[in-house]
Amino acid sequence: MAKVALVSSAGGHLTEILAIAQELAGEHDLFLCVTNYPAVRNMKLEEIPRIYYAPIFWREHDSWALLWLRQRIGVLVTMVLWLFTFARLFWKERPDFLITVGAEIAVPAYLVNRLFFRRPALYVESLARLHTPSLTGRLVSRLSNRVFVQWPAVLPYYGKKGEYHGRLI
Amino acid sequence: MIFVTVGTADKGIDFDRLIREMDRIAGRLDEDVLIQRGPSDYEPRYARSVRFVRFDEALALFRTARFVVGHCGAGTVLNALRYRKPMILVPRRVETGELDTDDHQLQLAREMEGMEGVRIVHEVEKLEEAVRAFLSGAAVPPKPSPEKDRFIGAIREFLSTPRK
Numbered sequence: 001m002a003k004v005a006l007v008s009s010a011g012g013h014l015t016e017i018l019a020i021a022q023e024l025a026g027e028h029d030l031f032l033c034v035t036n037y038p039a040v041r042n043m044k045l046e047e048i049p050r051i052y053y054a055p056i057f058w059r060e061h062d063s064w065a066l067l068w069l070r071q072r073i074g075v076l077v078t079m080v081l082w083l084f085t086f087a088r089l090f091w092k093e094r095p096d097f098l099i100t101v102g103a104e105i106a107v108p109a110y111l112v113n114r115l116f117f118r119r120p121a122l123y124v125e126s127l128a129r130l131h132t133p134s135l136t137g138r139l140v141s142r143l144s145n146r147v148f149v150q151w152p153a154v155l156p157y158y159g160k161k162g163e164y165h166g167r168l169i
Numbered sequence: 170m171i172f173v174t175v176g177t178a179d180k181g182i183d184f185d186r187l188i189r190e191m192d193r194i195a196g197r198l199d200e201d202v203l204i205q206r207g208p209s210d211y212e213p214r215y216a217r218s219v220r221f222v223r224f225d226e227a228l229a230l231f232r233t234a235r236f237v238v239g240h241c242g243a244g245t246v247l248n249a250l251r252y253r254k255p256m257i258l259v260p261r262r263v264e265t266g267e268l269d270t271d272d273h274q275l276q277l278a279r280e281m282e283g284m285e286g287v288r289i290v291h292e293v294e295k296l297e298e299a300v301r302a303f304l305s306g307a308a309v310p311p312k313p314s315p316e317k318d319r320f321i322g323a324i325r326e327f328l329s330t331p332r333k
Contacts, residue, residue, distance in 0.1 A: 002328050011177055012244035014224065019247045023321045028328060039177065043225040097328055122327050127243040130276040146327060150320070151280075165323030166316035169246060169281070 003029045005095035006048065007110075009103045010037040016101040016127060019168045021047040031093060033086070035105050054085050054105045082108035090117050101126055102136035110143035125149040125158075127168055133157040171195075171300070172234035173204040175261075176242040177221055183209035184240055184267050187259050190293035191238060192216045194300055203230065236308045238300065240267075241274040241289070246281070255286045255308035257299050286311030 004024070008017040014034060021030055025047040034040055036053035045051065057078050086109045098113055098121040100106040106123075113121055123144035125137050130151045133141075137158075141147045147158045150167035173191045175184035188206050195202035196215035204218040205227065212218070222230065231237060231248045239245040241260035249256040258281065260274035261267035268274060278289045286309045290299050302308075 004328065010224065012242060015244040015247045019251065020321070020324060022251065024324070024328070027325075038223075039221065040224045043223060045225065097330075099324070099327075120327070120330055122324070124324075127247070128273050128277065130273055130280070132271070148320070148323060163323070166314075166319035168317055168320060169250060169284075169314060 001028055002096040003031075003094065004097045004099060005090070005093065005109075006030055006032045007034075007098060007100040007106050008032065009035045009105055010040045012128065013101045013103055013126065014040065016124070016168060017099070018045065018047065020099065020101075020124070021045075031095070033089060033105065033109065052089055054082055057081060079108050083112055086112040087116065095119055098122065099124065100140065102134060102140065104136070106136055106140045107143075110140050114143045120145050123147045125154055127151075129154055170201045170203055170230075170234050171198075172230045172237050172239075173202060173216070174227070174230075174237065174239045174245055175205065175207045175209070176240050176245055177205075177207065177227075181208040182261075182267060182269060183207060183211075184261055185209050185211050186265065186267065186293055187238075187240065187296075188213065188218075190296050192218075194297045197297070198300070198304070200235070200304060203234075205230070236303050238296075241278045241281070243277065246277070250311055250313070253286075253310040253312075255288075255303060255310060257288045257290055257296070257303060259290050259293065259296065284311060284314075285309055 006017050008014045030048050031050040032048045033052045036056050082105055101124045110121055113119055121144045123140045127150045131153050133154055141158055147161045148163050149155055152164045155162045155164055188209050188211055192213040192215050202216040204213055204216045206218050232252045234254055236255040237249045238257045241258040260278040263272050281287050282289050288299050290296050
């Protein structure tokens with residue numbers, strides 16, 4: 001039984017990670033790291049009892065001026081802060097493997113892993129990408145050991161790293 | 170209960186075309202209809218509706234629904250498959266402003282056409298007929314595909330790589 005870190009943003013990516021977790025629960029020790037959006041806060045998932053939240057550094061009802069700033073510099077600042085979040089989390093948990101479908105928080109998580117922990121890391125391209133890779137994929141695939149796409153048409157974009165082994169549906 | 174969902178992603182683009190028609194249909198059915206309408210400003214008159222629900226609450230709605238009517242998003246499809254719920258899917262289209270990137274919902278719909286337990290509806294005028302057919306027994310639970318077994322097998326293989 002290996003310890004597996006599942007890294008995901010909230011929303012559709014989480015649904016995909018959950019579909020993977022559903023099959024692996026019981027076989028491996030899974031824990032989830034997810035962005036702390038209101039829709040997922042304090043949630044209970046039968047497959048993954050252990051959930052860590054990557055903090056969001058803005059409030060949901062910030063003024064337009066703050067939102068404007070956030071769009072321009074907030075993303076970068078947040079990414080840097082998340083580096084510390086993941087360095088601390090992976091130090092504590094020591095996962096054997098990492099799996100992500102994206103988005104956002106996968107970038108700092110996989111960067112921290114690449115720099116300090118070097119555990120085998122898998123990037124799964126989203127089921128919603130039938131023909132073109134996602135921005136997260138272009139970044140995170142470079143920090144991953146293996147890349148699984150769910151549609152063969154996306155394979156060429158990932159060169160030698162890309163693999164196709166079917167899909168979640 | 171029929172659970173209607175237009176997803177929570179897509180950067181908050183509404184999908185009024187589906188919501189308005191499902192509300193109209195709800196007024197002509199005995200079955201309870203619950204719509205997760207997202208950012209839409211349209212207030213359903215006949216169906217119950219919520220703007221957004223929490224992720225785990227949405228799972229509970231998928232689980233308790235008789236079947237699902239939704240946009241053709243990967244999340245919606247996977248959640249319906251998770252609880253083996255029959256689904257009627259209406260793909261969003263870029264052309265009508267229902268998606269802003271590419272027509273991946275049409276592409277996904279094309280791939281899912283003919284799958285057991287799945288009905289693709291492109292024009293909402295055909296939706297009522299599909300819903301009535303599902304209510305009168307045409308709805309069968311979708312089965313896990315061989316592609317999924319292969320995919321999970323590959324992930325198992327990745328997790329069995331010996332530690333360095």
